[in-house]
Amino acid sequence: MKTSVYTLSFVLLTAFTSCKKDVERGQVIELTNTSEVDLVDKPISVDKKLLRPKDGLALYPLVLFNKDTLPSQLNDTDNDGQWDELFFVTNFNPKESKEVRLLWTDQKPLYKMRTSVRFGKRTSADTPVEPATSETMMANELPKSLGYQQYQTDGPSWENDKVGFRHYLDGRNAKDLFGKKTSGISPEDVGLDANGAVVDNYHVMEDWGRDILAVGNSVGLGGYALMTENEFMRLGVTVEDSINNVEKTSFQIVAEGPVKSVLSYTYDHWMPNDRTYSVHETTTIWPGMYGFKNKVAVSGLKGDEYLAVGLVNINTDKELGIFDDNSKYVILYTHDRQTYDKEWWLGMALIVPKDKFIGHTEAPKIGNLSNSYLAKLKISNNQPTSYYAIAGWELSNERFADETYFTDYLKKLARQLSAEINIEIKN
Known part of the structure; x- marks a missing residue:
């Protein structure tokens, strides 16, 4: 495209x-x-x-x-x-x-082009994937009920000149990570074979990079859930499920351009238990940053919920690191050989608003929401909450192998995000 x-x-x-x-x-x-x-x-x-x-x-x-x-x-x-x-x-x-x-x-x-979005869908197991800019998926249209994966890379992927990501639109709603070795946009046929069929070819190293993160039943890097004091509520289901707990999932590429790409998701009639919610999510990426911005608004809240933003910890035993010396943001991070097979150094982080951050917790090791550190954020009904998800891979920048370099980058980035630009039209 x-x-x-x-x-x-x-x-x-x-x-x-x-x-x-x-x-x-x-x-x-x-x-x-x-x-x-x-x-x-x-x-x-x-x-x-x-x-x-x-x-x-x-x-x-x-x-x-x-x-x-x-x-x-x-x-x-x-x-x-x-x-x-x-x-x-x-x-x-x-x-x-x-x-x-x-x-x-x-x-x-x-x-x-310094940003990009890729999304493709096939209408049957025997037809090739075609590019698309929007999608509506009903609760019974999961891969296990269809008998095949209908989406290229399991859902949309987006990137800038530093890093790439993908979202499991197939009901899981976790966010995965593409490590990039070059500043150019990755090929359009990532996730496809020569005939346009869906294939997992992105866990093999290519000139541009590869998928480097094990996600499992976590929400990945920057995915989210709701939680109360007694329960974690996953938005969607796992790969083993054939019926979604979201009645209708809608996706749209809002913008794709040289300096900004925007993706939009709406989850209507999400029933994680006896409660019913609707969620609107906007994902934005621009050049120069090893990450993306996410904005989430939930309606139907009862008042005892928190937004739980995830940082997968499948391949690290280290404690979560936290910096709270910025006036606007709190940084939560991990740094370890936490790629597949612990092959490369990878730093991952969440940069969350300080006025909404009330602590962190950890998901269970098993279950439909597991293996994640979770930033716990205050939310209000239908009011958006924004945060950033960051990833520094040593093959993108060899200095990311050093934890101090990674944490210095995070602190500098938080200062840049905090900086305000005054705009004045002079004529």
């Missing part, structure tokens, strides 16, 4: 700016790093209401800083069919202010 593409040429940009006086004026956006922290690939989201897009032609943004064009994209965040967000990433020195100029063109600029 995607290929890497080149950046807009200087010649093309010169043509735009020399021929169109209205384009020459543009809008100036002043961005100010309000923190004392160096920021790399800091995400910038500008509301459409603040901008003056040209009327008429289907136009595309050009975000210019000095003589450089910053890759950007327009996103429809509220799913109404109209874009409402201009998004790009850029770097800042501490306390730096910079002016970028926003121009508009009717020729679509092409940028190198």
Whole structure:
């Protein structure tokens, strides 16, 4: 569905700016790093209401800083069919202010893809997988009841230039990890054979990397459940089940672009016991970070539930590490040879909001939700809670083999996530 593409040429940009006086004026956006922290690939989201897009032609943004064009994209965040967000990433020195100029063109600029989403489905065991951007799965459509796995890589996968992940849409709803050895986007046929059939070929090392994490009956890295003081409630079921505890699961690729990809999940009529919930989840990835952002909102809460965000611990006996010296976030992490067969060093972490964090617990060693450290977060009915899931593999960066380097990265990342950018439209 995607290929890497080149950046807009200087010649093309010169043509735009020399021929169109209205384009020459543009809008100036002043961005100010309000923190004392160096920021790399800091995400910038500008509301459409603040901008003056040209009327008429289907136009595309050009975000210019000095003589450089910053890759950007327009996103429809509220799913109404109209874009409402201009998004790009850029770097800042501490306390730096910079002016970028926003121009508009009717020729679509092409940028190198630094994020991506892959999703494919087959309609029978004998038909090839076809790319898709959305899916609705009912409770009786699990692999064990169908007799085959209908999804490429068991569900959608997403990545940036640092790391990749996948979500078990097949009822398990755990999140798995693809370690990347290159910054390029992994091939579109990961999880498929030459005939387009679903096949597990991603546990073998390739030039781009491979699946490196054993998940089992955990919720993986950044997956979640609900819990009360007496019970863990898994969202979905295990690979051994033929009927889901979620009546309808809906998935959609909301955005896929050079600097941001967004996935959306809705779980209607989830019945883990005698209770009934609905859940909406949004997963976002942008370049430069060894992780992704997840946002979860649950309706139907009784008031005694907590959100339990998972960090699989199948291949480590180490205690969970915790840092709480950041003003906005708490970091929970593990660092060990915790890949398949304990072959490589891997650091994994959750960065969770400090104002919602009330401790952690551990799932049982057996059962339908097991082998996980769980961050315990306060939640309110239908109010979103956001957190980050992070993974540093030694073959992505050899220095991740050192625990101190990994924890220093986590602390620096938390500071970057905490930093606020002031956005001012000057004309």
